[in-house]
Amino acid sequence: MNETHFLNRRQKLFDLMDEGVAIITSALTQSRSNDTEYPYRQNSDFYYLCGLNEDNSVLVLIKTPEFTKTILFVEAYNAESALWNGARLGVDGARECFKVDEVHDNTEYIGMIKELLREHINLYIDLYSDSVSLIEAKNAAQSLHSTRGVKRHIRSIRDITYLIRTLRLIKSDDEIELIKKAIAITAEAHHSAMRECRAGMREYQLQAAMSYIFLNNGASSEAYGAIVAGGNNANTLHYVDNRDTLNDGDLVLIDAACEWELYASDITRTFPVNGKFSDAQREVYNAVLDVQLCVIEAIKPGVKRDWLQTYSEELLCDALIELGILSGERNSLIEAKEHKKYAPHGIGHWMGLDVHDPCPYVDEEGASLAFMAGMVMTIEPGLYFRIDDESVPERYRGIGIRIEDNILVTEEGYENLSAMIAKSVEEIEGMCNQ
Ligand code: GLY
Ligand code: MN
Ligand code: MN
Numbered sequence: 001m002n003e004t005h006f007l008n009r010r011q012k013l014f015d016l017m018d019e020g021v022a023i024i025t026s027a028l029t030q031s032r033s034n035d036t037e038y039p040y041r042q043n044s045d046f047y048y049l050c051g052l053n054e055d056n057s058v059l060v061l062i063k064t065p066e067f068t069k070t071i072l073f074v075e076a077y078n079a080e081s082a083l084w085n086g087a088r089l090g091v092d093g094a095r096e097c098f099k100v101d102e103v104h105d106n107t108e109y110i111g112m113i114k115e116l117l118r119e120h121i122n123l124y125i126d127l128y129s130d131s132v133s134l135i136e137a138k139n140a141a142q143s144l145h146s147t148r149g150v151k152r153h154i155r156s157i158r159d160i161t162y163l164i165r166t167l168r169l170i171k172s173d174d175e176i177e178l179i180k181k182a183i184a185i186t187a188e189a190h191h192s193a194m195r196e197c198r199a200g201m202r203e204y205q206l207q208a209a210m211s212y213i214f215l216n217n218g219a220s221s222e223a224y225g226a227i228v229a230g231g232n233n234a235n236t237l238h239y240v241d242n243r244d245t246l247n248d249g250d251l252v253l254i255d256a257a258c259e260w261e262l263y264a265s266d267i268t269r270t271f272p273v274n275g276k277f278s279d280a281q282r283e284v285y286n287a288v289l290d291v292q293l294c295v296i297e298a299i300k301p302g303v304k305r306d307w308l309q310t311y312s313e314e315l316l317c318d319a320l321i322e323l324g325i326l327s328g329e330r331n332s333l334i335e336a337k338e339h340k341k342y343a344p345h346g347i348g349h350w351m352g353l354d355v356h357d358p359c360p361y362v363d364e365e366g367a368s369l370a371f372m373a374g375m376v377m378t379i380e381p382g383l384y385f386r387i388d389d390e391s392v393p394e395r396y397r398g399i400g401i402r403i404e405d406n407i408l409v410t411e412e413g414y415e416n417l418s419a420m421i422a423k424s425v426e427e428i429e430g431m432c433n434q
Helices: 003-016 044-050 079-085 090-097 106-117 132-144 161-168 173-196 203-216 231-235 279-297 305-322 330-335 425-432
Strands: 020-025 031-033 058-063 068-074 102-105 122-125 156-159 227-230 251-255 258-260 268-272 376-379 382-384 400-402 405-409 414-416
Touching (some): 003 044, 003 058, 003 068, 003 161, 020 044, 020 106, 020 132, 044 058, 058 106, 068 090, 068 106, 090 102, 102 106, 122 132, 156 161, 173 258, 173 268, 173 405, 203 227, 203 251, 227 231, 231 251, 231 400, 251 400, 268 400, 268 425, 279 305, 279 382, 279 400, 279 405, 279 425, 305 330
Parallel strands (some): 020 122, 068 102, 122 156
Antiparallel strands (some): 020 058, 058 068, 227 251, 251 268, 376 405, 382 400, 405 414
């Protein structure tokens, strides 16, 4: 991404805004334990609009009937901080790097914001953030409320994230390239886990093998905490302990992926620890795979996301009937939510700068959005049969399977961006036994 991409995005955001002032703040650095911090991860909305990867920064967009203006506030260069943490861009560096109209030292932010709020009627902020800079802006708006000398009173405080995330829904070709890069590395990592897996290993050893591939290929981070779940652990949806032993005869579910230049991938594969599916495992695996393939095949512009969710639940319910786990008429079973016990999560989510991209799922009237070319969604059906669940035939107990790919909606239909990752029983067994 270069600064022109960010400039274009800001222009599109101005087009969606009414006149007013928008304030978008960088993410805070998070303390991990005394004197240590988590690796810094920028606020995706902020990054989307300016590309700066530093904390203590604020982006201010001003729109009037006559002009638009972008102001970036950054932390000034400081020799002491540079000694400990490395040099920041500083005001001059940021001015050179980013095509914004003005760059200021962040100590000028509150004074300038107070002045700006005297002249505008709409204030756009992230309504759901508790960032200090936003609280300061709201306080400034409040304190100006009954002040004389204000040229125009703030009359509305609106959410800016809805507008930004509407833009984020449709990925540009450059964004797709970054997602593809993340997926390419993740593909190598999943294949490595399949090849290296042996009974007796610990779950974290597979995680380590994958992390090595992420880091060795320059990925900026994992996109989310890896799930490496042997056997019945797969039935805990957010299992991240990853410390158990991998047992001969069990499956292992791995939901792990990396981020490339802040763009996520999100991939799940489930494979046999010993490289060979048992009959019962293969039956459930192929049932989930068939659902996944049918749902992916249905994706094309115009299809509503809600419809896809309903369709996936029908297919999963049919699979549960076919496996002998549910009996009765499909629609009544769905009505009674009987399938939810074994298939509790949704079919997928938007993916982009955030692994769960927080883009809207409904339009302004509340109707489900229809797919459009450029959207990226995960498709991740799963079936989960707990080891102690006596409603399930014994041969299926302890099996948990999810299969997850990353799908780009295209003009013609879809492109499975992660199609290169082994997925059929034959491909997986082949990879495990290489
Ligand atoms: N890895 C998180 C998810 O699949 O949604
Ligand atoms: Mn996912
Ligand atoms: Mn996932």
